[in-house]
Amino acid sequence: MSSSHQPQPPSPSEGRAHREESVDSRSLISPPTQPPTPELRLDGISWSVLAHGSVRPVLTDVSFRVGAGARVALLGENGRGKSTLLRIAAGELVPDAGDVARPETGYLPQEVASLPWGTVADVHDAALAPARAAIKAMESAALALADGPGPGVDRSYDQALARAEAIGAWDAPQALARALGGLRLESLDDDRALSTLSGGQLRRLALAALLVQRPAGLLLDEPTNHLDDAACQFLAAELGTWSGPVLLASHDREFIDEVATAVVDLDGAPIGRGGRRIPDELLAGRAAGGGATWFGGRLPEYLAAKQAAREAWQARFEAEQDELSRLRKAGSTTARNVAHGREARDNDKFVTKYRGARAEGEVSKRVRDTENRIETLERDQVPRPPGELRFALPAALPVGTRSRGTGQGTLARARDVYLPGAAGPRLDMAASGVREVAIAPGDRLLITGPNGCGKSSLLGVLAGDLVPETLGGHGDAGRRPGARIGLLEQETGLGEQAKSARELIALASPDGDPDSHGLIEPRDLDRPARELSVGQQRRVLLAMLLAQRLDALLLDEPTNHLSIPLVADLLAAFEDWPGSLVIASHDRWLRRTWTGRVVDLTRVRGQGGL
Known part of the structure; x- marks a missing residue:
């Protein structure tokens, strides 16, 4: 929905003081705005950042509605404001301009570094708390009604009954067990400290709590990160029956296609260069303000329409x-x-x-x-179409490799590696049936398997970051002397980094060349890395790895945070790259389109790891 609201950007002197957090981080639930509404409405939302002393718009006059029962997917390149828009919708950030209306809404952020509880049991109690409160209110209202009916008493009883039914209060314990099983968390001990869980486990636990609390609306930022096939299917089924509005940001093509009833593209560019509006016939959908496009259809249809519209x-x-x-x-x-x-x-x-x-x-x-x-x-006249980031591999060949498929010896190997974990093995190659993994020059290898099977740990062993003996494990692992192997991990580690993307890439390059290989927009190259989105930070790390002229590149869940177009570009570019490429992923689209070797670590699942 287009809005006539014309936002004015803040001046640089305003800083960040107008953006205050208000979401209840303890319950992960945002209270409803007043007056109550069954739908999510975003009207004229604008947001800007201060960069190099000037204001840079990120969101401009974004306006659309998500009705009850609708499931809308947010699309856009890394850094386009998807996570920011979700935080604004949740009430965690106050926009520069615009208004939000929402029902009671649950919010799952993109990264969950910690939860404000001590043990797994504490999270279970928090998940069941709304149901218990609703049942208690229902019982109190029933007692009052038994003492004598009246307009106020009748109304209180009706309201308590409606609330209890809306959140499925009487079925909450069964819903908790179903969510824990569906998200592969049923084996976590109740008394296990949250500090011993991985980031993926924490995030799945937070998601389970949201599903059990049954808020009217949901805001989900990359909900399928850290979910295997079974967990994705469980979540898709849950969202398919959700009666309230659902707004999610995701790079998971298969999941979006399965779940979304419409998409909002923050790359839609209804307003082109020079502030000129694009004619409606050149949009793949309808304008949703000055910086977004609404498309009421499935993802493949939208991607085809977007390509045709751009041409x-x-x-x-x-x-x-x-x-x-x-x-x-x-x-x-x-x-x-x-x-x-x-x-x-x-x-x-x-x-x-x-x-x-x-x-x-x-x-x-x-x-x-x-x-x-x-x-x-x-x-x-129509404005010039905005430039598109196009991923480009380094022109130079990796060190020690003359052409694809040639070279002396194996670059890295792992055999019968066992790594212990807090509640089960992080990696047990013998139990998986994959006794040995070796990377040859020019190899293309995809590592798959459910959550907890050891995909990330195996990459760490192959990269030389995890040594079995020093971690209390055993097995045979090693790398060819002089082999240059780089690992892009799931976690960015740039959250507090003050250096810019340009500086970091130059530091990683042997000749100090800050070539971003089409991964970073020029306007973001000189911003401190801590100000970039998670997806942009992963792009910086990937550019740093490419600057090192690697023999082998190991990518851990690359589709978790990298945009849909970039992943497609990346896989296409690596077809002619002479180095070795190893990817660990649960992504169904990537696995379906993969043409290289596949190693499946499926085994009797432990709770150690990923």
Whole structure:
């Protein structure tokens, strides 16, 4: 929904003081705005950041509604404001301009570093607390009704009953058991300290608590991160029956296609360069403010419509520029070059004067017509389509590799590795049936398996970051002397980094070259890394790895935070890369399109690891 609201960006002197947190982090539930509403409404939402002393818009006049029962997916490149918009919708951030209306809403952030409880049992109690409170209120209302009916008593009873039914209060214990099983958490001991859980386990536990509390609405930031196939299917089924509005940001193509009833693209660019609005016929959907596009259909349909719309936009821009060039040339030369049938004789002064006057009038009219056409076209022309980030691998070959598939010896290997964990093995290759994994020069290897099977741990062993003997485990692991192997981990580790992306990439490069390989937009290269989104931080880390001219690149769940177009670009680019590529992933789209070797670590699941 488009809004006539015209936001004004804050001045740099305003800083960040106007953005206060208000969400209840203890319950992960945002209270409803007043008056109550069954839908989520975002009207004229704008948000900007201060960069190098100037204001840079991130969200501009974004307006749309998510009705009860609708499930809308937020799309966009890393750094386009998806997580920010979810935080604004949850009430955790106050926008520069615009209004939010929501029912009681649960919010799952993209990263959960900690939860404000001590043990797993504490989280279970918090998840069941709304149901217990609703049942208690229902019992109190029933006792009051038994003492004598009345308008106020009847109303209190009806309200308590409606609340208890809405959140499924009487079925909450069964819902908790179902959520824990569906998200692969049923084996966690109740008395286990949350501090011993991994980030993925914490996040799944928070998600389970939200599902059991049954808030009317849900705001989910990358909900399928750390979920295997079974958990994704469970979550999709849960959302399919959700009666309230659901707004989610995700890079998981299969999940979006399965769950979403509509998409909002923050790359939709209804407003182009120079603040000019794009004609409706060049949009893949309808404008949802100045910085988003709404499409009421499935993801594959939208991606096809978006590509067609961009091609039409580019073609129209080029045609208009060609026409402008032709008209400008005509205005300065052609319109003035009026040929006459013959030169006037000296004694034909009257004819000469007449013809000259007529020619001047004709020239003047042509010039005016041309200038009017130029003025109209310049006023109404479509802006140049914004540039797209295109991933590009380094031109130089990896160290020690002449061409793909050649080289001496194995780059890295792991055999019968066992790594202990807090509540089960982090990695047990023998139990998985995969006794040995070896990376050859030019290899393409995909490591799959459910949560907790050891995918991340195996990558750590192959990269040399995890040594079995020093961790109390055993097995045979090693790397070829001089082999350069880089690992992109799931966690970014740049949350407090003050250096800019340009500085970090230059530090990682042997020759100090800060080439971002199309991973970072020029306007973000000099921003401190801590100000970038999680997805942008992962792009910085990937650029740092590529700067090192690696023999092998190991990617841990690359689709968790990297945008849909980037992952497609990345896989296509690596087809001709001479180095080795190893990916650990649960992503169904990536696995379906993979053409290299596959190692499946499926085993009797422990609770150690990932």
